[in-house]
Amino acid sequence: MELLHCRSVADVVAAVKSGRRLVPRGGGHCFVDRTSAADVVLDLSGLHTIAVAHDGVATIGAGALLGQVYGELHNVGRALPAGCGPTVGIAGLTLGGGIGLVGRKYGLTCDRLVGAQVVLADGSVVECDADREPDLFWALRGAGGGQFGVVTEFRFKTIAEPMMTRIAADWAAPNPMEIAQAWQVWAPDAPDDLTLNLTVDGAQAVLIGASLLPLEPTRALLAEFTSLAGTAVPFVLHADVPLSEVKASFADATPSETAEMHSEFFDQPLTGELAGRMAFTAMGGAYNRVATDATAFAHRNERFLLESPAAYANGSGHVYPNFPDLTLADGPTAYHGVNLARLRAVKQVYDPDRFFDFPQAV
Known part of the structure; x- marks a missing residue:
């Protein structure tokens, strides 16, 4: 298995166009190993730049880790609702939801997402938000981890650091x-x-x-x-x-x-x-x-x-996508509930040949 370090969006495009099965890695970590079926692990840690505009929108590369994100945003008096672990990747956290200490006030990390740049299975690069590729943008907010394309850049509406x-x-x-x-x-x-x-x-x-x-x-x-x-x-x-x-x-x-x-x-x-x-x-x-x-x-x-370590009979049956569990009988339903059918429809549009695939993918 090859570890491919990407320093630019062009590097990601070239990797996707090579046709080899790949798994993107934002630089953080995951609770399960999704690399077993991949020829290439796409290391995005080189895409870690952070810039904050005057309107408070932060553009953050997919390889940035939370410790860096908090530090850079603090320097300009801004913040994001997200987790505590400094080595957690902003990409994986956001694409699976993003629970944190101020989320009960400001919502999930993905609720602050206003746009993203994505390399699709055919190697094309698209910008998505509420108006452009809205179905893809919808899917990325909670189910986007390695399923529909490689997200290379995020745009967040930040909050004033409290x-x-x-x-x-x-x-x-x-x-x-x-x-x-x-x-x-x-x-x-x-x-x-x-x-x-x-x-x-x-x-x-x-x-x-x-x-x-x-x-x-x-x-x-x-x-x-x-x-x-x-x-x-x-x-x-x-x-x-x-x-x-x-x-x-x-x-x-x-x-x-x-x-x-x-x-x-x-x-x-x-x-x-x-x-x-x-x-x-x-x-x-x-x-x-x-x-x-x-x-x-x-x-x-x-x-x-x-x-x-134990399951309880009266749980809701729903599982946090950022805590994947390979022992689940039906992972996609547990992770995505009533949204699964729409997610599968989005998958069919953006990745009909399942170029981006792993156990428990939609």
């Missing part, structure tokens, strides 16, 4: 099940300005989050959660921290790369005992105020995302 209250707690909880139950009731319905995520591993409970509110209103909201949990929670709060610094401080809290991870969305509290290390990510807020069919990301009515 000052945040950083939230953390790490302790041996006497009642981890009660903590988890309280979190499931409270966190998805918290005000959009506050995100609080929970990891439980045996008796150890870890809460990380961020608030767009000042210190005292944040403290008052967290007191509601503490009261519901029925136990003292040793919250440590730091006010007036730029979003980019909050993200960097939680870099080690991002999921580890493992094919053994199971993830599923829940639209109701889970049933059953806690099993092993379980990570709960709050949904709701702005995530759920977008129509299910407005973008390819179909999971707009969920309360939380659970990462766990």
Whole structure:
């Protein structure tokens, strides 16, 4: 298998026109190996430039990593709602959705996408947005990872970088099940300005989050959660921290790369005992105020995302596309739900010969 480093769009076009089966790699990482059926891994890490226009639209190369993106945007007072891991690629994150600490306020990363440049299976280069190639643009926002073409450049409508209250707690909880139950009731319905995520591993409970509110209103909201949990929670709060610094401080809290991870969305509290290390990510807020069919990301009515070594019978059956799971009986349906039929129609238009293909592709 050949690793081909691309420094320009012309390099990508040449690789596609060679006719060899390829898998694009934006420079970050993936939870599964999609290279087994490929002749070439297209390394896009050389396409990493970032430019921000006066209107706040950021043009970002497909090889940029989140650490670079946050740093460059911070330098001009801008930001994007996205994940915490500095080595995560902006391309893969965006094309599969993009959940983060300010997403309950500002939506998914893909919800901020306003345009993209794509090399198609025939080697042609197209610009897509709401007016140009609108079906392709729709598909890229939540189902675009290596399925319809090679995205070489993204255009995002950024936000002014907010000052945040950083939230953390790490302790041996006497009642981890009660903590988890309280979190499931409270966190998805918290005000959009506050995100609080929970990891439980045996008796150890870890809460990380961020608030767009000042210190005292944040403290008052967290007191509601503490009261519901029925136990003292040793919250440590730091006010007036730029979003980019909050993200960097939680870099080690991002999921580890493992094919053994199971993830599923829940639209109701889970049933059953806690099993092993379980990570709960709050949904709701702005995530759920977008129509299910407005973008390819179909999971707009969920309360939380659970990462766990075990499956639970009362999950919604929906799986985050950025956490692919090769053990799924029907991956495309789990990832894309009611949007799958339209995605297959878009695939037929833009890649009828399935040049871009991998296990569980639409």
